[in-house]
Amino acid sequence: METIAIFRHPSALFLLVVPAALLLWTWTRRGGGVALPFDHGRRRSDTKLRALLASCESLGALLLAVVILMLAGPQATTEPASKRALTNIQFCVDVSGSMTAKFGAQDRYEAAMDAINGFLGFREGDAFGLTFFGNSVLHWVPLTTDVSAFRCAPPFMHPRGLPNWFGGTEIGKALRACRKVLIEREEGDRMIILVTDGYSADLSGGNDEVVARELAADKITVVAVHIAEGQIPNEIVRICALTGGEAYKPEDTDGLARIFQRIDAMQKTRLEKSQPEATDAYGPFCIAGLALLGAVLLAAFGLRYTPW
Numbered sequence: 001m002e003t004i005a006i007f008r009h010p011s012a013l014f015l016l017v018v019p020a021a022l023l024l025w026t027w028t029r030r031g032g033g034v035a036l037p038f039d040h041g042r043r044r045s046d047t048k049l050r051a052l053l054a055s056c057e058s059l060g061a062l063l064l065a066v067v068i069l070m071l072a073g074p075q076a077t078t079e080p081a082s083k084r085a086l087t088n089i090q091f092c093v094d095v096s097g098s099m100t101a102k103f104g105a106q107d108r109y110e111a112a113m114d115a116i117n118g119f120l121g122f123r124e125g126d127a128f129g130l131t132f133f134g135n136s137v138l139h140w141v142p143l144t145t146d147v148s149a150f151r152c153a154p155p156f157m158h159p160r161g162l163p164n165w166f167g168g169t170e171i172g173k174a175l176r177a178c179r180k181v182l183i184e185r186e187e188g189d190r191m192i193i194l195v196t197d198g199y200s201a202d203l204s205g206g207n208d209e210v211v212a213r214e215l216a217a218d219k220i221t222v223v224a225v226h227i228a229e230g231q232i233p234n235e236i237v238r239i240c241a242l243t244g245g246e247a248y249k250p251e252d253t254d255g256l257a258r259i260f261q262r263i264d265a266m267q268k269t270r271l272e273k274s275q276p277e278a279t280d281a282y283g284p285f286c287i288a289g290l291a292l293l294g295a296v297l298l299a300a301f302g303l304r305y306t307p308w
Contacts, residue, residue: 006074006075006077007069007072007073007074007075008072008073008074008075009071009072009073010072012068012071012072012073013068013069013072015068015071016065016068016069018064018068019061019062019064019065019068020061020065022058022060022061022064023058023061023062026054026057026058026061027054027058056295056299059292059295059296059299060296062292063289063292063293063296066285066288066289066292067289069285070282070285070286070289073280074280074281074282074284074285075279075280075281076279076280076281086125086126086127086187086188086189087123087126087127087188087189087190087191088126088127088129088143088182088185088188088189088190088191089123089126089127089128089129089191089192089193090128090129090130090131090143090178090181090182090190090191090192090193091116091128091129091130091131091192091193091195092131092133092174092175092178092192092193092194092195092196093109093112093113093116093130093131093132093133093157093195093196094133094134094169094171094195094196094197094198095109095132095133095134095157095158095159095162095166096134096159096166096167096168096169096197096198097159097167098169098197098198098228099112099159099197099227100158100159100160101197101228103227103252103253104252104253105253106253108197108227108228109154109158109159110154110158111227111253111256112195112225112227112256113153113154114154114253115225115253115256115257115259115260116130116150116193116195116260117150117151118257118260119260119263119264120147120150122260122261122264123264125145126145126188127143127144127145127185127188128141128143128144128145128147128150129141129142129143129144129178129181129182130149130150130153131174131177131178131181132157132166133166133169133170133171133173133174133177134159134162134165134166134167134168134169134170135165135166135167135168135169135170136165136166137173137174137177138157138166139177139181140153140157141153142181143181143182143185169196169198169199169200170200170201170202171194171196171200171202171203171235171236172200172202172203172207172208172211173202174194175192175194175211175215175222175239176211176214178192179192179214179215179218179220182218182220183218183220189219189221190218190219190220190221191220191221191222191223191245192215192220192221192222192223193223193224193225193263194222194223194224194225194236195224195225195227196224196225196226196227196228196236197226197227197228198228199233199235200233200235200236203233203235203236203239204235208235208236208238208239209238209242211239212238212239212242212243213242215239215243216242216243216244220243221243221244221245222239222240222243222245223240223245223246223247223248223263224236224237224239224240224245224246224247224248225247225248225249225250225256225259225260226247226248226249227249227250227256228249231249232247232249248262248263
């Protein structure tokens with residue numbers, strides 16, 4: 001809903017004294033009667049006719065007032081609307097050789113990519129990026145709201161078809177690379193979803209806390225999905241905890257799907273109030289002006305003062 005609240009040139013409103021003076025003169029002036037040629041005749045005053053004539057004469061002053069209001073530049077302010085706050089989610093997927101191990105009817109890599117593609121349907125309106133890592137890091141899909149590239153990624157980046165420099169697992173390097181991508185986005189929340197099945201030597205010796213502090217300083221939340229047997233490495237758990245995220249361990253493909261549903265529930269969609277905007281609001285004044293102009297033309301055909 002729009003309400004006219006301000007004028008771009010408020011100083012022009014002082015010109016309204018001119019139509020106000022014309023209206024005052026029209027309704028308070030003496031004379032204006034019809035003189036008939038009867039000697040010594042007495043003229044009876046017709047109050048209703050006089051009011052009707054004065055009203056018709058006032059139309060010009062009212063039309064002038066509308067013109068002045070339009071010259072002042074009327075503007076309307078829109079009420080703040082709620083809009084969905086953007087979340088920038090960077091998937092960081094392990095493509096080391098161990099990701100080819102069986103996981104249900106698929107291997108770990110295939111199950112993870114299927115779960116990611118299912119997750120995309122929960123978060124319409126968010127921006128997603130996709131990074132693959134082993135001993136090297138490859139940003140496959142830049143942050144985008146168009147998720148079609150995710151659907152095509154699995155066959156191209158399957159660990160069985162990658163060169164040997166993707167064979168290891170360097171999570172610290174991958175998280176820092178994802179951080180560089182996310183900090184370029186000034187708008188929205190930032191989140192990394194780490195999918196891995198291994199231990200990373202570059203997080204040992206306290207380096208996990210160093211990486212976590214860097215991510216937390218940039219308000220990046222890390223959520224980890226450890227898709228392997230055994231306990232989740234303490235370094236990964238610590239990074240998630242220090243950045244406000246959690247680490248999960250699926251037992252099967254159904255559990256993997258449920259984990260991504262829990263991640264969706266954890267990262268709630270936020271609504272933000274947009275700032276009210278001022279826009280030109282000439283419409284009501286154009287309608288009023290045209291109506292007054294039409295009334296002036298109609299009055300000119302017969303409802304006017306005749307001095308004879």
